[in-house]
Amino acid sequence: MTTRAARAGDAPTVGPATVGPVRPVPPRIPGDPAEVPGASIGSALRSAATGARLGWAIESNWSDPLLFTIYSVARPVAAALIVVAMVVVVTGAREPSVIAYFIVGTALWNFVGGGIVGLVFSVLDDRERYRMLKYVFLSPASLLPVLLGRASARILISAFGAAITLLVGIVLLGVRIDPTGIGWPLLAVSSALGFVAIGAIGVAMGGLCLQLRQEAWSYPEAVSGALYLVSGAVFPIDVLPPALQAIALCTPLTWWLEGSRRALLGVATPTILAAYSDTAVVAALAVTSVAWAAAGLATYSFFVRRARDRGLIDQLTSS
């Protein structure tokens, strides 16, 4: 800790005129709640709430309401329609049960995009654009709750996009989702664990983007796109090569989508995933989510330490 602080130029100085036994003063790492008197879960929650209010203001209040609404609706619906167009052009028909599989997958994927993009853009926006990140580090607030709060605004928009996509599927494409037939407990558990996993990926990416240039704007989309493949978001993982199938089974997003699909549609995805009971799906989701959350937090901590050590917190990288 001392070495780290000294490298950051933040070590306390004790002058030669100091009289009497020198009591070592613990070095303070700005932004580290463990080093701030009074830092607590309550202050972390306040930071998250402030971050959420700020995030929502940036996302909505500072935008043109019409454009904001169009953007919130058009993008997720278009993402779903891409896949629907592929299905229609091949099968020549709109079989509701087939369409339902794709609609639910693309609707839920909004949360993945929103969660990862929200966390990464909070870092990049605050560093490169608003240039406030250094002040968050200098303040007693911890960065992580602020980032999670900022990202919650985008997750809320994603929820809106997911709902609109499902609505388009139900109203225009004949998808049948009966509210009385939804497995609400399974949906609630799957969603809670799935959001932990999404948050973990976003937090790790946010830490990574502290090291990168401004061009990292596009990186969350790239990560989300790659996970789209290995999670079987819009196709059963049976069609993947065996190596990718193994990766899919270790990915919490695969289990989250499967649990949510079972809860919403009442049917399991064919072949590989159908062999697992609902309980097994939830257990696999829990294990993989906890493992990914631990890995995500460790990655974030490593990258934040590295960014401090190398003076990357306030770098501007416009190119």
Added chain:
Amino acid sequence: MGGTGGGPLVDRMGRPSGGPREAAAWDDRRAFLVNLRAVGGRAYPRLIGQSREPSWLLFEILLPLLSTFSFVFVYRALQAPEEYVGFVVLGGAMTAFWVNVVWMMAAQLYWERDSGNLELYFTAPIGMMSILLGMALGGLVATSIRAAVVLLVGTALFGVTYSVSSWAALVAVFLLTLVALYGLGMLLASLFLMWGREAYHLAQLLTEPVYFLGGMYAPLRALGPLAALSVALIPLAVGLDAIRQLAFTGPTAVGVLPVPAEVAILIVMCIVFVAAARYALHRLEWMARREGRLTVRGR
């Protein structure tokens, strides 16, 4: 705009001038050379930035490759004819250019304002098109590599076979598509700047909706009546439709319009977008000097 709004510009003889270029009073040769250097100067940081931070190889090439492959597996799950896999690979390759146009060009002036560079561009005696061309060329290296990797790896991995009827026509359509795309990018750059804070939302609006309307992963004619709108407005849609017709044969490769008609549309788009971009950028410079608002950050 603080830098240019302080007083009237004058040329070397002390006469009032319309802008920095007029004030410089360079002959055509010198003006051309300076603009050429501006293109190189703006491309330079992008090229150097990429060489100094190789993470883009993972995030801008490998991961988007996997994203494209997702759509291949959708067709595999649907047991679609193999031509559709080729459509996805071509669409995935062309997507790279669209992403570059939207994120690295259209939204860039807006971000340049935030980083404080925009007023330098307006005060320098160079054309904004040179700056935007430099951005395009600097980003084009990574974009071309990404497109080539998607095309080569996708073709090799999924055994896509092409039956190109005319390589010359294919290359010509591809180049026309690029000119139209980057012309549109220059036009959007000025519009994004004028429309204020919405650059991110506008850029987002131009991704998935354009992938859908542009027929990136499914034949354009699958969109029915919407296809006509796409062909009329989106250079990527009409270019990709023509490229698919030239690269594949058979009933699945039938486009919305015959190739000569789509080439004609592309030529019109090139002229209209480049001319409109030129007008919009001149207008932008004029507004920046006259109203002094465009370079105010946070708008």
